[in-house]
Amino acid sequence: MSITVYVPCDSSAVSVGANRVANAITQEAEKRGVAINVVRNGSRGMYWLEPMVEVATENGRIAYGAVKTSDVASLFDADFLNGGSHALSLGLTEEIPYFKKQQRLTFARVGITDPVSLEDYIAHDGYRGLKNALEISQADIVKHVSDSGLRGRGGAAFPTGIKWNTVLNTPADQKYIICNADEGDSGTFSDRMIMEGDPFVLIEGMTIAGLAVSATQGYIYLRIEYPHAFEILNTAIANAYAAGYLGDDVQGSGRAFHLEVRQGAGAYVCGEETSLMESLEGKRGLVRFKPPLPAISGLFGKPTVVNNVISLASVPIILDKGGDFYRDFGMGRSRGTLPLQLAGNLKHPGLVELAFGATLREVLYDFGGGSATGKPIRAVQVGGPLGAYLPESQFDTPLDYEAFAALWAVVGHGGIVAFDDTVDMAEMAKYSMEFCAAESCGKCTPCRIGSTRGYEVMDEIVNKRDLDKNIPLLRSLCDTMLNSSLCALGGMTPYPVLSALNHFPEDFGVSVEHNAA
């Protein structure tokens, strides 16, 4: 029997050479006349060890990493196919502390299965949630999701059950499920990992959502920056259709659910749900006024559920094990788990799925291993480009929506970007304004003009010109953007800007005592 070797096809693993390593292993095996079966799995999320090669043994999978093509011959020499010892040996994958300490619910299969193998998905508890959903009423499906306490993982943290219930109770001849896969927040990659590493869990979650609210058509709005996810999703969708998990008659239930992937075109604002729907309709991605809520009048004017990838990918386990099972993880009103993405200047960046409640410090040091450069971590941005910067004094905050909100910060989509002490926070604030100016849809004035003025004012501040005038001007401008922008882009750009100013005034040329907010 041939030995199974796993080399991730995850695009981050590929970005550091996984394809070359996979080819080198195949060639070396041929040269030596050894029969192996190379499976391209998702990533386990320990990116500093990528490309991480795993070998299936009687005792479980044994990992080697980070593997370079030049290591391949010596791995064969060390009999890695039977778990032989090598300088790159990491032991049993699931005993690696970084992995073992996690609570993987949504990411249960990522890195374990062949992403596009439906057989593999089903063998690893896949489609059990759908099976249950087909046996209960629509109201009961929604009740499980409500009971789970699941809140929108895209960043806004709105209760998913309430959204679904509204769509369920709005009569219409057509309803839609949209998966927001426009993962534009810098420092985040969990959506990408799910779509590349376990696409069926998303397909199953969307199918359950469709059944729950009587929506027969789903769209995955995928950012153009993820071409690899596009291919994997389309392959998985084709496989699901072929096996009767999608189509006019889902698993013989007589109920239809169709699914299509649509690509965005490089506009950050299209991650905002109403802008996303405009884009799906073939228009400029201008933000809509709310109300009407998308749940009442959304895509093409029809009731629409818009959920993030991680929210939808968490639904199958909720329907499999029940809302109570999921709700038992977490703290306060933040229930379940959050896949955190450790990024930036960290020694051990990667994906860490944990129940809500771990502190930022635990995540940064116990998992992240401190900074990659070995210098002190000075600032951490949590929640993407619109998230606040937190100084060291706030590192003991638990990862919980309300605890972060109390600090005027956000958990958002769970991205954590660390900076060492070489960072210039005034430059980062200037960058935030520049980003907002580049990505503003232009519909509302506070965002469109405020961001450009903000960039100009920050440029003055960075050059230490007229600080007595410009600092109050910056605060006033941020106040306008915060309180009168149409959506979160203009409305939250002040978070990184003002948190940088408030916590790191010295970088703005302002002394702490003169920096009253």
Added chain:
Amino acid sequence: MTEPTMMQTVQTIVADLKDKKGALLPILHAVQNALGYVPPETVPTIAKALNLSRAEVHGVISFYHYFRDTAPGKHTIQVCRAESCLSMGGKALENHVKTTLGIDYHETTADGQFSLEPIYCLGNCACSPAIQIGKDVYGKVSTTDFDELLKEKSA
């Protein structure tokens, strides 16, 4: 067999996709995939098929960073400008790329080999700094790595 002309390519794409709901973005993607950009002279054809004005189609093309109305170089290099990459030397890499190519963002080298575009996050934040060339993403890119990639692509 002769190669289809630009207009024939666009007409085939439009005929295939125009009946999809919200067809404009899928059509623009297909055109750009086939031709490398959306030539302004194809806009009237697209607009007519979808019963839109030329201004509406132009408005959509110009709204999205990804769509372009001029031919790109042989290779498009995208440098991530976002925070995670900035925390790992992204600014120095960006400066190096611009100096080496001798162009700024949204420009193409005189020999038509490389176009340079900024990008705000490739989702490769655990392997920062990152760049993309064509559809291939590269992580933990040093200035030396970039020089080697450039040599490889120029060959």
